[in-house]
Amino acid sequence: MSAGRLLSVLLLLQSRGRVSARVIADELGVSVRTAYRDVVRLQDAGVPVYAEPGRGGGYQLLDGYRTRLTGMSQGEARALLFAGLPGPAADLGLAAEVTAARLKLLAALPAGLREEAARTAAVFHLDAPAWYREPEQTPYLTLFADAVLTRSVVEVRYRRWRAPQEVRRRLRPYGLVLKSGVWYLVAATENKVATYRVTQVLDAVPGDEQFDRPPDFDLAAYWTSYLDDFQKRRFTGTATIRLSGRGRRRLPDNLPPEVVRAVDATATPVGDDGWVEAVIPTESTGHACGELLRLGVDVEVVEPAELRRAMADTVDALARRYGAG
Structure with a gap:
């Protein structure tokens, strides 16, 4: 049985007021049965915890009871900077320390500030990984x-x-x-x-x-x-391209922001059908070809000739693959 976990239960009750066994279990990463046992151990130790039965009930401390045991361990102090970043903290192996440090911080605050901190935490959430890819595995x-x-x-x-x-x-x-x-x-x-x-x-x-x-x-x-x-x-060259109105609208979802900014800065109208011509930065011929092909018929490479040929060769190969050549 971890004395540190019992302290965390006590601080959770002190900072939250009334909480259910399920909330205790979820916060500390234990089973509901273990949460029940922890509350009983606190009661056996003389802590005035009582249960409020019925819907919306739970456990809470006797009014006016506060613990002064808010000193932080070294691990919890390290975790303090990650108190609002549970995902990164878990990556670094500090998930339990973050929970304990957060509870101790809340317990040390006056009631008004504690409520404000809880409201703030409830309306902000960080999800660091980008869309469309799995989080990377980082065993070391x-x-x-x-x-x-x-x-x-x-x-x-x-x-x-x-x-x-x-x-x-x-x-x-x-x-x-x-x-x-x-x-x-x-x-x-x-x-x-x-x-x-x-x-x-x-x-x-x-x-x-x-x-x-x-x-x-x-x-x-x-x-x-x-x-x-x-x-x-990264960007070692440039290319001149033409974009349709739809292609320009699709640009931010398909190409890097540096390319989008370059189009915005250099775009000039070409004809009366909404097409524009712009100069964009490129990494290499192969990389630029792959990225620009995402826009399909809404983009045309004007120069350099090497990139224009690469685009044409790729389109020809696709046409042959699908029996349209």
């Missing part, structure tokens, strides 16, 4: 989180996009970033600070060496700089 995420907090070196085997694809690295983890449901590790090697997609880590072993993180390292500033550099490296 909790290991990296611990390494970041304890400043411990980690040995990893990592799969990257360029050859050689599998590399080994000895990393000094500086921080973790959650971007559109994808976790990234920012870490230093002997030569530089780099970014690693956590799902691309094939193996990770904690080392026995600790390191000093540079006092002037700013994770948020690094990430902003990394994104700016990524965009510069």
Whole structure:
């Protein structure tokens, strides 16, 4: 039996007022039967918990009773920053600590502020993963989180996009970033600070060496700089395209925002049928061809010639595949 869980039940009663056994069970991740037993143990310990029977009933503390046991453990203090982010907290292995920390915070607030905090929590929810894809599996995420907090070196085997694809690295983890449901590790090697997609880590072993993180390292500033550099490296060319009115309306749902902004900035009318001509950034011929084909007959590539040929070759191949060529 966890004394910490009993304290969580007590703080839940103190912060919520009347709660059912089902609510206690759901909040603490236990069965309803275990919730009943926990309440009985609190009563046996002299805590004035009484049951209100009937519809809308539940358990509550005697009016005026408050506990002062609101001190936080180290894990709960770490989890405090994730109190409004249950999904990421669970990814990092801090789900139970977040629940306990949140209850202790609520219990320490005056009644008016506690009610306001509860109302605020009820109307905001974060769902980090993007649409149309499953959440990524990150078996080494909790290991990296611990390494970041304890400043411990980690040995990893990592799969990257360029050859050689599998590399080994000895990393000094500086921080973790959650971007559109994808976790990234920012870490230093002997030569530089780099970014690693956590799902691309094939193996990770904690080392026995600790390191000093540079006092002037700013994770948020690094990430902003990394994104700016990524965009510069990502788009290496341009293309001139023509879009129908429907194609332009479909653009935000099918192409990156950088392309949408470029169309908005450079679009000029072509003829009287609603078509426009614009210049867009491109990554490569193959990538641009695949993305623009999503718009079907509502887009035409004017130049470069290489991309126009790639579009025509793909359409011809599709026509032959479907017996229309």
